[in-house]
Amino acid sequence: MNRKYIIISCIGVFIIPILINYLLMTWGAWKVYGSADSWLGFLANYSGGIIGGIVAYIIANSQIKQELEFNRQQSIEADRSYVSVQEFKGQFRLPNIQTSFKSRIMLTEDYANYIEGKTNAFLQKETTIFYRIYHFGIPEVILNCKVKIQLKGGASETSTVIKSNIGVIQKEEEVFIPLYLEKQKEVMVDLVEVTYSTIAGEKMYYKYDLVNLKEGYWVLNEDGESVEVFSFPMKNSNWIYPNRLKEEQHV
Known part of the structure; x- marks a missing residue:
């Protein structure tokens, strides 16, 4: 309650008994019976029932709103989508990588210029670094997906x-982003940032920080603030892909 309503309530506490005294104890209506004491008792019960009903309604309404908001938030969290980023080395057109029919390779300017006019046989001998982006969770899609990858050349500080x-990414879809740069033989990734919207209307932010070795997810509020969902330190691991190795042996 603001200051205005507090002042009005305090004044009312003192004025109402005075009004009751003048109106009830000094006034009488035609063919209305009962002493002042009986009318005071009736008024106390009558007003008490009304006030009690109003208070009960306010409390019940508040509890219902809290429960609905809790259920809504639980539903949003249960239907929350997440993205994942993986780095791997592969041939330029990914001929030996098993992907879904809807998967895409992003045509960066350097990558498109390099593969233009070259045969598949030539490109199968050349490799580059890709970042694979996909999403997981109960919903089938994420919306308005935008990716930003910050690279640093091997010996360059630039x-x-x-x-x-990217826009929409379906659950079974994979998006491959080549990191090939025409003037740099070696590239290093400093940071990957992904923003996207879930079908529940949440705006999400994902960070894959290779400088500070931290990975995590945040919810972006309408006021621009970010609320951390969870984050964790990144640890280096080495592995191989058996299915890919088997296919590459037949090339």
Whole structure:
């Protein structure tokens, strides 16, 4: 309650008994019977029942709103989508990588210029680094997905940024972003940032930080603030892909 309502309530506490005294104890209506004491008792019960009903309604309404908001938040969290980023080395057109029919390779300017006019036989001998992005969770899609990858050349201090407005990503879909740069033989990733919207209306932010070795997810509020969902330190691991190795042996 603001200051205005507090002042009005305090004044009312003192004025109401005075009004009751004048109106009830000094006034009488035609063919209305009963002493002042009986009317005071009736008024106390009558007003008490009304006030009690109003208070019960306010409390019940507040509890219902809290329960609905709790259930809504639980539903949003249960239907929350997450994205994942994986780095791997592969041939330029990924001929030996098992992907879904809807998977895509993003045509960056350097990558498109390199593969233009080259045969598949030639490209199968050349490899580059890709970042694979996909999403997981109960919903089938994520919306308005945007990716930003910050690269740094091997011996250069100059950073290069790859940006892509991917849009919709379906659950079974994979998006491959090549990190090939025409003038740099070696590239290193400093940071990967992904923003997207879930079908529940949440705006999510994902960070894959290779400088500070931290990975995590945040919810972006309408006021621009970010609320951490969870994050964890990144640890290096080495592995191989058996299915891919088997296919590459037949090339």
